[in-house]
Amino acid sequence: MNAAAFRAGHVALIGRPNVGKSSLLNALIGQRLCIVSPRPQTTRHRILGVATREDGQIGYLDTPGIHAGTGKALNRQLNRTAHTALAGADACVHVVEALRFDNEDRAVADAALSAGIPCLLAINKVDAVKDKERLLPFIAQISEGRGYQGVFLVSARRRSGLEELEDAIAGALPEQDALYEADTLTDRSERFLAAELVREQLMRQLGQELPYSTTVEIERFELEGRMRRVHAVIWVERDGQKAIVIGDKGERLRDIGSKARIAMEKLFDGKVFLETWVKVRRGWSDDDRALRELGYTD
Numbered sequence: 374m375n376a377a378a379f380r381a382g383h384v385a386l387i388g389r390p391n392v393g394k395s396s397l398l399n400a401l402i403g404q405r406l407c408i409v410s411p412r413p414q415t416t417r418h419r420i421l422g423v424a425t426r427e428d429g430q431i432g433y434l435d436t437p438g439i440h441a442g443t444g445k446a447l448n449r450q451l452n453r454t455a456h457t458a459l460a461g462a463d464a465c466v467h468v469v470e471a472l473r474f475d476n477e478d479r480a481v482a483d484a485a486l487s488a489g490i491p492c493l494l495a496i497n498k499v500d501a502v503k504d505k506e507r508l509l510p511f512i513a514q515i516s517e518g519r520g521y522q523g524v525f526l527v528s529a530r531r532r533s534g535l536e537e538l539e540d541a542i543a544g545a546l547p548e549q550d551a552l553y554e555a556d557t558l559t560d561r562s563e564r565f566l567a568a569e570l571v572r573e574q575l576m577r578q579l580g581q582e583l584p585y586s587t588t589v590e591i592e593r594f595e596l597e598g599r600m601r602r603v604h605a606v607i608w609v610e611r612d613g614q615k616a617i618v619i620g621d622k623g624e625r626l627r628d629i630g631s632k633a634r635i636a637m638e639k640l641f642d643g644k645v646f647l648e649t650w651v652k653v654r655r656g657w658s659d660d661d662r663a664l665r666e667l668g669y670t671d
C-alpha cells in the first residue's frame with residue numbers, strides 16, 4: 374500500500390481589515406508571530422508562518438486587510454501586498470467575521486474566488502455570537518452561489534474549529550515535498566519581527582489616526598552573546614505627533630518600549646536591550662519612494 378501523499382504549499386489568509394487573519398495565523402501555528410490589535414490595518418506585510426505535519430507542510434501567509442479606501446500610497450501598497458500574496462498562493466482562506474459581511478468582504482470574496490486556486494471560507498469570532506442559530510442563515514447567505522470548497526466556523530481567540538480548518542487546508546495543497554526545513558517558523562528576520570513588535574504597541578497605544586502616521590525602522594540589531602541589542606526608530610509625519618508618541622515626561626514612549634521589549638524577549642527567547650527614538654519624516658505614508666525605503670514591498 375502507498376503511504377498517504379505528502380502535500381505542501383502556501384495558503385494566503387485574506388479578508389478585509391480586522392476580521393482576525395493574524396490572530397488566526399498565530400492560533401494555527403501556535404506562536405505569537407504576527408502582530409494583532411483592535412485597530413483595522415494592523416498588518417502591513419506578507420508574513421509567512423510554517424506548520425509542518427506528518428502528512429504535509431502548510432505555509433500560511435498573513436496579509437494586510439483588503440480595503441476600499443485607497444487614499445494614500447500606503448493604503449494602495451497594503452492592497453497590492455495582499456493581492457500579490459493571493460496570486461502567489463496554492464490555496465486561500467477567505468476570513469470573515471461572524472454575522473458581518475459587507476461590501477469590502479464581497480470584494481475580497483470576488484478576488485479570492487477568481488484567483489483560480491482552491492478557496493475555503495473561515496467564519497471567525499464565533500465565540501462573540503450569543504445566538505448561534507443565526508450562524509446557519511449567515512453561512513447560507515454568504516456561501517450560496519460562491520464556489521468555496523468548504524466553510525468553517527472558527528474562533529482564533531478560543532482556538533476552536535482549527536483542526537478541521539487545518540486538515541482542509543492541507544488537503545487543498547498540491548502533492549509535493551516540503552518547501553522548508555521541518556523546524557522553520559517564518560522567512561522573516563528577527564530584525565523585521567522586532568520592528569513589528571514595536572509597531573504593535575503603536576497600534577495598541579496611540580489613539581485615532583496617529584498609528585497610521587507611524588512606522589518603525591530598526592537601525593541596529595546586534596547579537597551580543599545571548600542578548601539582542603535593538604535600536605528602533607519610530608517615524609512619524611509631523612512634530613506634533615512626535616510629542617504625542619513621546620508623551621508627558623517620556624512616559625508613553627517608555628511604556629511602548631517596555632511592552633515591545635517583553636514581547637521580543639518572549640519571541641526570541643532571550644534578553645533584549647531596546648532603545649527607541651522618535652523622528653519625523655514628513656509625508657512618508659503617501660510617498661512611494663519613502664515606503665520602499667521603509668521596507669514596504671509586495
Ligand SMILES: Nc1nc2c(ncn2[C@@H]2O[C@H](COP(=O)(O)OP(=O)(O)OP(=O)(O)O)[C@@H](O)[C@H]2O)c(=O)[nH]1
Pocket residue numbers: 388389390391392393394395396397408409410411412413414415416417436437438439497498499500501527528529530531
Ligand atoms: N472575539 C474574538 N475576537 C477576535 C478573534 N480573532 C481576533 N479577534 C480580535 O479582532 C481584532 C483584530 O484581530 P487581527 O488578528 O489583528 O485582525 P486582522 O484581520 O489581522 O486585521 P488587519 O491586520 O488589520 O487586517 C483583535 O482585537 C483581535 O483580538 C476571535 O476569534 N474572537
Ligand SMILES: [Mg+2]
Pocket residue numbers: 394395396408409415416435436437438
Ligand atoms: Mg493582521
